[in-house]
Amino acid sequence: MAKVKYNVIFMRDDASVKRWRISSWCIKFFICIQIVLVVISILGTYMAFKFFQEKEKLHISLMQTSKLLNDTKFKLKRLENVQKILDSYNSEQLQTLLVNQKFNTPSMPPIDLNEIFQSVDLHLVGIENIQAKYFKNKMQVQFEVNNLTSSRTVKGRVDLCLIGRDGLEVDININDKNLHFEINRFKRIKATFILPKSLPRSEIFALRLKITDKTGKLIFCETYPLAHILV
Structure with a gap:
């Protein structure tokens, strides 16, 4: 059985007619390539969307972790400040302070x-x-x-x-x-x-x-x- 071929004719007003003979497998191959490209484009769009979702999740997680870290640093800083005020007093001053707190009068509220x-x-x-x-x-x-x-x-x-x-x-x-x-x-x-x-x-x-x-x-x-x- 003879192979099926198609004739493609190109005509221009200022040139002679040109004819190309194309086998049927070439047309089928071209159609398959187009289908593959469409499938790849769909998969690429889907993967880009999934990556975008993962990026948003990571961004939200980073913001939450950053907030937690800032809160922890704030509490740690307050504890360090308390340690600084205690370090600034010597043992005699601390003893005097504790005695004053113990026998404190209503007119002298304790140090907060x-x-x-x-x-x-x-x-x-x-x-x-x-x-x-x-x-x-x-x-x-x-x-x-x-x-x-x-x-x-x-x-x-x-x-x-x-x-x-x-x-x-x-x-x-x-x-x-x-x-x-x-x-x-x-x-x-x-x-x-x-x-x-x-x-x-x-x-x-x-x-x-x-x-x-x-x-x-x-x-x-x-x-x-x-x-x-x-x-």
Whole structure:
């Protein structure tokens, strides 16, 4: 039986007629190739969709793990701060403190370490390289404010206050434009203020640093025992 062949004719107005003879198997092969390509495209689309779903699941798992890690770091930091306040007292001071707590009067409430080491961190800014030093009747504080977000500029203001050994907070009035910031990456801040007369040097325990955004919302608050930042 003779093989079946098909004639394909190409005609143009400005050229002679051309004819091609194609075997039937060539046409079948071409159709099979098209079917294979369609199947591969469908499988590729399906696999891409599955990979996208897996990526979303991994992203959600990463966010949950990151949140858990941040919460754990926050709790660990509070415990470290409690350890710092205990380390800053010698054995005699601790004994005196315990005796005072035991025979405490209603007018002198016990020191609340949770209140002293209150902490707020919305992970918008971070503080690094904080240092403090005395000269005459003043204190100079310097530190770096870092922008922890990569998508936008952070605007805000830094406020400082002192914590006495009795656990009370003493506000500091500083009219320094350098405490205002608008940062894409980081800003080095240096502030100098006169020590309050109501709080002698020997009674200063810690420095509290607060940061509010442009709306006045508190986005960062941390207490630094002076023994660990004084130079």
